[in-house]
Amino acid sequence: MGSPDSAVLVEMTGVTKRYAGVTALDRVDFAVRPGEAVCLAGENGSGKSTLIKILSGVEQPSEGAIRIGGEQMRGLNPRRAASAGVMVIFQDFSLFPNLSVAENIAFASELAEHRRFFNRRAARETARKVLDRIGVDIPLDARLEQLPVAHKQLVAICRALACEARLIIMDEPTTALTEREVRRLLGIIRLLKDEGVAVVFVSHKLAEVLEVSEKVVVLRNGRKVAEGPATEFNASSLTRHMTGREVAEASPGPFNGAGETLLTVEKLDKPGAFRNVSFEMRRGEVLGITGLLGSGRTSLAKALFGLVAPASGRITLDGADVPLGDPVAAAHARIGYVPEDRLTEGLFLTQSILRNVAVGRLDSHERRGFLDMTGLVGEAADWLARLKVKTPSIAAPVTSLSGGNQQRVALARWLSRAPKLLILNGPSVGVDVGSKAEIHDIIRDLGAQGLGVIVISDDLPELLATCHRILVMRGGEMVDEIEGGSITEDDLSHKLAS
Incomplete structure (x- = not known):
């Protein structure tokens, strides 16, 4: 030696x-x-x-x-x-x-x-x-x-x-x-x-x-x-x-903005978190919301899914009002939310991969008081295959998976519910570079299929790679709106810090 x-x-x-x-x-x-x-x-x-x-x-x-x-x-x-x-x-x-x-x-x-x-x-x-x-x-x-x-x-x-x-x-x-x-x-x-x-x-x-x-x-x-x-x-x-392979740089591609309005947020206010937040997004659009720590971006994400109750304002999805501060009502309105901290908020760590995917679909597979396990397992396995989750068995604990595969399990749970709007808070936090690129591919594909996707992130390359439009928050307010593909990472960084 x-x-x-x-x-x-x-x-x-x-x-x-x-x-x-x-x-x-x-x-x-x-x-x-x-x-x-x-x-x-x-x-x-x-x-x-x-x-x-x-x-x-x-x-x-x-x-x-x-x-x-x-x-x-x-x-x-x-x-x-x-x-x-x-x-x-x-x-x-x-x-x-x-x-x-x-x-x-x-x-x-x-x-x-x-x-x-x-x-x-x-x-x-x-x-x-x-x-x-x-x-x-x-x-x-x-x-x-x-x-x-x-x-x-x-x-x-x-x-x-x-x-x-x-x-x-x-x-x-x-x-x-x-x-x-x-x-x-x-x-x-x-x-x-x-x-x-x-x-x-x-x-x-x-x-x-x-x-x-x-x-x-x-x-x-x-x-x-x-x-x-x-x-x-x-x-x-x-x-x-x-x-061991080339991972090409990607962009969200063009979005003509001609789709129907999917989500409208009007004058949403939560003292100490955000104020007077208003924006619209269209079907098939991938919308980024970014800002420094304390900007209000995470509180806003949770408010859109009902986990935070705004003091005032209005949220409509497909023209129908979504009750504020009610995550059950948000889920029934077909809004999905994948949290930033998947280990404490997004997954049931002691449960199997199958149960983590299937938990949101139990009612749909109930037959006369019994669960149709064949249908439940088949649907979960289908989503795991579509999202390319690498697992030896769907009966294995979710903790046996890598960070990237755990994130895809959380995605599979919500996608199996056929959401109209999917809110992703830090979609690639703690995910390795190969899985990150694949998750970005999934986000772009979801938009192309007509799903509305909101990406909450301060990972600037992630926003530029996935989003058609980016909203910038500072001090709880929306301060800028940027068209995807029209700004560099350095310029976006300056807008966040200024």
Whole structure:
């Protein structure tokens, strides 16, 4: 294996991991230097999560060697990995929602010092130092559950720094952040690099990955298929390495606007969320609604489906009034809603794929007090096939699927109800690049078939790839309307930030 490189912080050599005959990682070499940012790229199932688990001591490799700071790590476990300076910030941040900012930041370092009692004064001092280190001002006594997502992520970074992290692994760090928050995070990552802290950056947002990383490592089907300086990659080549195929850039295509009016929203108002919102959309149109965090876009999406009750205003679908604040009435009016957080709001995680699709169609398959299971299973299987959901069995739990396939299951549930209007809140959040392109194809196809689709997103490439028209929200109000195909990503970004 050769002599270890003293300038390398972390070195994994020939790492292999097998699970019951399935090879999740196949002889992967991976190295990180102090102060280096490395993009670890790959689709769901490529082996990224397995590599991170092995490096952080959660899993043991079947073969291969790991060195941290030149020391060979045999029997690496999470405590030993943390002591060696390897810290992981997962998508859910793994923080304590009922504790304060200071307590969350200092908890692990206090634990590592084997104190019998928690020292609140020392915890506040520790927290203040690391917050000052990255130039962030967050109230130390604020309960974590009251903070926005971006602040929770900064708390997680500070917790790692309080433990004297030398390598911070960030798993999908920008998934729930607005563009402005992403810019701030990338600035903090650059600051950490200047201080010699290494970062492994895992993200499906390719432009952000390339902007912050010196090196790119691409995994596909458990093998390393590409490695090199970030300057040698662009979004297209990175996508090709990740998927093993060309994923062409797409656009929504022309929409002549001559279709019948499908949805009319008049002077919708919800104090503290949005105000005086009015717009129309036509049958077959894919309409984007975007804005920064706090713009009111998500509250509006929920109001259109009745999950938020506006104080005043009117919604009509096909000329008929839709009762406000009543999701059952919205569903009966043939409005569908796929939420942004599919894990907590969109799926029944303990249930099978079949039940997740079929739950909205039980009444339609009732025969004299009994369910027609043959018809129910057949219809669900048909939708799963039409949306190309990759699953070994529809009886398997929905948690066994990748993020992209879980999203398609949520889509299948609503499409089986034959909606007239489908509201998609963050349709590709946490979805790998190949599945993302396929979901965009589905959205465009739904519009072409005459379905009205509203895409709520701050993913600008997604909006430009799917939407005939884009509405921009700021401070709870509609402030701009843009025809699809008439604006660049940079110009749209400026409109959101101005």
